[in-house]
């Protein structure tokens with residue numbers, strides 16, 4: 131339906147805007163590109179579902195997300211993976227975990243402040259109808 135495609139287009143615009151703002155934040159530089167598997171050969175033994183901000187943008191453009199909730203589930207992988215792969219007490223790991231926690235809190239704050247619950251309900255109704 132035309133109205134449904136209008137809603138999903140608005141969803142993509144919102145999700146691109148959120149993701150681009152995260153990618154511009156200097157705290158989140160390490161999250162902007164996939165972890166380099168050649169640089170970190172054991173990464174896929176630890177992290178089963180890699181995710182990063184550039185891949186979120188590609189997913190948005192490939193129309194992978196029909197609700198904000200589906201997007202947030204993938205966005206959560208970015209900081210969850212960082213906490214999982216960098217658990218040690220050394221300063222580098224602690225620095226990465228601090229930024230991972232900042233990413234978690236920032237995503238939640240943006241969604242709380244900027245997502246209209248009625249809009250998300252319309253997206254969820256479209257998802258259930260498909």
Ligand SMILES: O=C(C1CCC1)N1C[C@@H]2C[C@H]3C[C@@H](O)[C@@H](O)[C@]2(C1)O3
Pocket residue numbers: 160161165166169170211212215216222226
């Ligand atoms: O988890 C990550 C990224 C940080 C947030 C995502 N990496 C795993 C490696 C461990 C640590 C130091 C470097 O070896 C660098 O390659 C990585 C990249 O950071």
